[in-house]
Amino acid sequence: MAAAFGILRRDFFGERAMKKNVFYAQSGGVTAVINASACGVIETARKHKNKLGKVYAGVNGILGALTEEMIDTTAESAKTIAALRHTPGGAFGSARYKLKGLDQNRAEYERLIEVFRAHDIGYFFYNGGGDSMDTAYKVSQLGASLGYPVVCIGVPKTVDNDLPITDTCPGFGSVAKYVAVSTREAALDVASMARTSTRVFILEVMGRHAGWIAAAGGLAGETEADAPHVILFPEIPFDEAAFLARVKESVTKYEYCVVVVSEGARYADGRFLAEAGGKDAFGHAQLGGVAASIAQLVRGKLGYKYHYAIADYLQRAARHIASKVDVAQAYAVGKAAVELALAGENAVMPTIVRKSSKPYRWTVGSVPLAKVANKEKMMPRNFISKDGFAITAACRTYLGPLIQGEDYPPYRNGLPSYVSLRNQRVTKRLSSEFVLK
Amino acid sequence: MAAAFGILRRDFFGERAMKKNVFYAQSGGVTAVINASACGVIETARKHKNKLGKVYAGVNGILGALTEEMIDTTAESAKTIAALRHTPGGAFGSARYKLKGLDQNRAEYERLIEVFRAHDIGYFFYNGGGDSMDTAYKVSQLGASLGYPVVCIGVPKTVDNDLPITDTCPGFGSVAKYVAVSTREAALDVASMARTSTRVFILEVMGRHAGWIAAAGGLAGETEADAPHVILFPEIPFDEAAFLARVKESVTKYEYCVVVVSEGARYADGRFLAEAGGKDAFGHAQLGGVAASIAQLVRGKLGYKYHYAIADYLQRAARHIASKVDVAQAYAVGKAAVELALAGENAVMPTIVRKSSKPYRWTVGSVPLAKVANKEKMMPRNFISKDGFAITAACRTYLGPLIQGEDYPPYRNGLPSYVSLRNQRVTKRLSSEFVLK
Numbered sequence: 016m017a018a019a020f021g022i023l024r025r026d027f028f029g030e031r032a033m034k035k036n037v038f039y040a041q042s043g044g045v046t047a048v049i050n051a052s053a054c055g056v057i058e059t060a061r062k063h064k065n066k067l068g069k070v071y072a073g074v075n076g077i078l079g080a081l082t083e084e085m086i087d088t089t090a091e092s093a094k095t096i097a098a099l100r101h102t103p104g105g106a107f108g109s110a111r112y113k114l115k116g117l118d119q120n121r122a123e124y125e126r127l128i129e130v131f132r133a134h135d136i137g138y139f140f141y142n143g144g145g146d147s148m149d150t151a152y153k154v155s156q157l158g159a160s161l162g163y164p165v166v167c168i169g170v171p172k173t174v175d176n177d178l179p180i181t182d183t184c185p186g187f188g189s190v191a192k193y194v195a196v197s198t199r200e201a202a203l204d205v206a207s208m209a210r211t212s213t214r215v216f217i218l219e220v221m222g223r224h225a226g227w228i229a230a231a232g233g234l235a236g237e238t239e240a241d242a243p244h245v246i247l248f249p250e251i252p253f254d255e256a257a258f259l260a261r262v263k264e265s266v267t268k269y270e271y272c273v274v275v276v277s278e279g280a281r282y283a284d285g286r287f288l289a290e291a292g293g294k295d296a297f298g299h300a301q302l303g304g305v306a307a308s309i310a311q312l313v314r315g316k317l318g319y320k321y322h323y324a325i326a327d328y329l330q331r332a333a334r335h336i337a338s339k340v341d342v343a344q345a346y347a348v349g350k351a352a353v354e355l356a357l358a359g360e361n362a363v364m365p366t367i368v369r370k371s372s373k374p375y376r377w378t379v380g381s382v383p384l385a386k387v388a389n390k391e392k393m394m395p396r397n398f399i400s401k402d403g404f405a406i407t408a409a410c411r412t413y414l415g416p417l418i419q420g421e422d423y424p425p426y427r428n429g430l431p432s433y434v435s436l437r438n439q440r441v442t443k444r445l446s447s448e449f450v451l452k
Numbered sequence: 453m454a455a456a457f458g459i460l461r462r463d464f465f466g467e468r469a470m471k472k473n474v475f476y477a478q479s480g481g482v483t484a485v486i487n488a489s490a491c492g493v494i495e496t497a498r499k500h501k502n503k504l505g506k507v508y509a510g511v512n513g514i515l516g517a518l519t520e521e522m523i524d525t526t527a528e529s530a531k532t533i534a535a536l537r538h539t540p541g542g543a544f545g546s547a548r549y550k551l552k553g554l555d556q557n558r559a560e561y562e563r564l565i566e567v568f569r570a571h572d573i574g575y576f577f578y579n580g581g582g583d584s585m586d587t588a589y590k591v592s593q594l595g596a597s598l599g600y601p602v603v604c605i606g607v608p609k610t611v612d613n614d615l616p617i618t619d620t621c622p623g624f625g626s627v628a629k630y631v632a633v634s635t636r637e638a639a640l641d642v643a644s645m646a647r648t649s650t651r652v653f654i655l656e657v658m659g660r661h662a663g664w665i666a667a668a669g670g671l672a673g674e675t676e677a678d679a680p681h682v683i684l685f686p687e688i689p690f691d692e693a694a695f696l697a698r699v700k701e702s703v704t705k706y707e708y709c710v711v712v713v714s715e716g717a718r719y720a721d722g723r724f725l726a727e728a729g730g731k732d733a734f735g736h737a738q739l740g741g742v743a744a745s746i747a748q749l750v751r752g753k754l755g756y757k758y759h760y761a762i763a764d765y766l767q768r769a770a771r772h773i774a775s776k777v778d779v780a781q782a783y784a785v786g787k788a789a790v791e792l793a794l795a796g797e798n799a800v801m802p803t804i805v806r807k808s809s810k811p812y813r814w815t816v817g818s819v820p821l822a823k824v825a826n827k828e829k830m831m832p833r834n835f836i837s838k839d840g841f842a843i844t845a846a847c848r849t850y851l852g853p854l855i856q857g858e859d860y861p862p863y864r865n866g867l868p869s870y871v872s873l874r875n876q877r878v879t880k881r882l883s884s885e886f887v888l889k
């Protein structure tokens with residue numbers, strides 16, 4: 016009996032202690048391909064069952080760890096996990112929730128470790144942008160001092176393309192493709208209508224700090240006559256007179272003008288163009304956003320008829336027109352995260368390393384989290400034309416490869432067949448509840 | 453000599469008189485597939501060179517006839533014409549220009565006939581919506597009385613799907629697919645974010661009078677829990693209290709709410725929701741449109757964080773996600789227009805006739821232009837749920853087949869490879885200039 020129990024103990028607890036479980040969480044704004052990274056993590060972990068335990072996913076990202084709400088991904092079939100590769104959004108739920116500094120809220124970090132310990136979690140894969148890399152870095156530093164070391168690997172994700180060091184961020188290539196395709200298509204529409212109707216078309220895209228997404232609109236055109244005729248970047252202070260002159264020139268030369276504007280476009284004094292309007296009937300600041308402000312300006316000063324589109328979530332959810340390169344890279348960084356952990360690395364993030372632009376060749380590298388946390392990569396000035404309204408050849412060389420290839424999802428009844436998970440919860444083990452502030 | 457000249461005369465002028473040329477024009481808002489109709493017209497006309505002369509296309513639609521600015525499509529290669537099938541927008545330019553009533557501006561009709569006569573044009577194919585069918589009908593009536601009969605065939609086109617008699621209008625199916633796909637994708641995004649960020653997502657779509665496009669958003673969901681949770685149709689007067697209650701219910705039940713709103717959504721007194729806002733800093737009416745108004749309402753009364761997208765031209769230019777059924781029907785009505793003309797028909801429009809919904813089978817019929825001119829087909833009440841916020845099973849049965857199948861354009865460098873025409877002008881033959889008023 017005692018011997019049998021001893022064997023049982025060794026088999027069960029011994030293995031349990033050796034084969035730590037994995038906690039994976041999605042963070043911040045989701046993308047068309049963040050689930051492809053999840054797929055890369057889970058499929059790769061499943062290939063190393065001898066070394067890794069179960070993969071638990073946080074319900075709503077890091078909140079799931081704090082509140083002990085986790086999804087047991089082992090309940091999902093291989094087919095379902097594979098389908099994550101072509102499903103946009105965050106399959107497990109994401110969160111806009113930044114852990115505070117250790118000084119301000121050490122309790123949150125301690126709670127994380129408490130949950131990790133309770134569920135034998137030895138690996139923390141955090142799929143997000145700059146803030147998330149900061150969190151992952153802090154957890155990697157803290158675990159040891161709390162007596163429960165955790166291997167922390169960041170998995171890069173952001174449509175904003177503003178993480179440093181990595182050549183690009185998974186999620187960006189697909190938004191870039193969506194914006195370039197949409198700009199090209201809308202331009203053909205406006206060009207048809209210009210003689211008797213719409214002269215100016217404005218497309219508002221994401222990018223509050225960096226103009227990478229707006230820049231991608233520039234790929235739609237191949238000659239000077241092609242749309243977009245104006246791009247407004249957050250990096251370049253808005254010059255109203257120069258902008259209006261350019262719009263007028265475009266309408267005069269080509270009968271129409273297409274403007275791609277970043278939501279973060281701003282004046283020299285830092286005010287966003289989106290804030291330029293007045294108050295509405297309820298006394299709220301005008302909600303039209305930057306496209307409406309620009310449209311108003313164009314009508315007021317030049318008298319042109321306009322239309323505008325706001326891509327908003329459509330751009331970052333558009334898995335139907337995802338970039339094949341982006342999908343492959345999103346998967347690759349998920350896979351690499353697991354492989355780095357298994358290779359004994361800690362507090363690192365896989366990166367995309369460009370080997371060559373023409374032909375495009377890339378590989379996966381890695382960088383310490385300390386070097387990427389809380390840093391933003393803006394567009395370099397030499398990627399923006401001298402006049403500030405277009406992208407340069409250097410920018411095209413950089414962006415071009417990132418939108419290459421189509422990776423169509425399967426369709427059923429005329430619609431993309433996106434997967435839903437069973438989302439089976441992991442049984443809670445802690446008696447304490449964590450209340451989010 | 454005299455005999456030879458006689459033969460020459462007979463061969464040249466005789467044939468010229470017999471083989472009348474074709475005038476084709478695009479009218480009103482363009483679509484992702486209007487060029488597929490142009491392709492159908494031109495390819496079919498080329499197959500009947502023994503009976504038909506050249507196909508001339510109006511530069512900017514009907515304006516091209518009035519100003520004698522036409523494109524000689526015979527200068528375009530077969531490959532280029534074939535590529536029109538996958539190119540969105542209006543390849544020859546369209547126009548928002550409605551010919552006035554005969555009483556008000558008979559000169560315009562006389563000018564049309566003058567140009568047709570000067571260029572031996574015996575066929576007028578007008579590719580547009582209700583207004584255009586009215587124009588085509590009037591020209592068909594007037595030609596004879598001005599001593600120059602013209603065969604007038606309407607080619608149906610409108611994303612609004614509001615032409616009567618025809619089961620659907622080419623252009624609509626592709627917008628419907630775009631809206632359904634975009635709604636499904638954005639819903640996955642919002643669902644991921646709802647716990648800590650966006651609760652309500654609003655997608656503004658076209659449809660100033662009829663709610664067909666908004667209805668298509670309803671195809672994104674398959675169960676009651678699925679997005680969209682609310683659809684706002686122009687046909688149903690906006691009930692603020694009922695709307696807010698529904699949004700709140702959805703957020704309570706599912707954590708989030710997706711709203712698809714038609715740009716034509718209005719109050720019981722006829723005012724558009726888009727007009728409900730205040731004045732901006734310049735004293736202009738607020739430009740945010742209906743999505744901004746709804747968003748404001750949701751935030752003001754329920755306090756939820758929102759995001760909104762305005763699809764605008766993107767929806768009707770989105771050839772990259774066109775419905776295969778729609779493309780086929782757009783081509784078919786172009787082809788049928790030529791065949792109807794050759795069969796001796798006049799003053800008719802090809803229609804899509806539904807033979808069966810499951811499985812979907814359709815054929816091409818025809819209807820006298822007099823019966824379609826200036827009529828609008830609204831959503832039948834039984835296509836909208838009792839509470840006015842959703843589509844019914846009957847509506848699904850109708851809409852479902854129209855978004856079936858993908859018809860991807862070819863890609864080059866990661867972008868759709870859309871064709872540009874040489875657009876070689878037809879030499880003017882008239883000394884008089886027509887000045888547009």
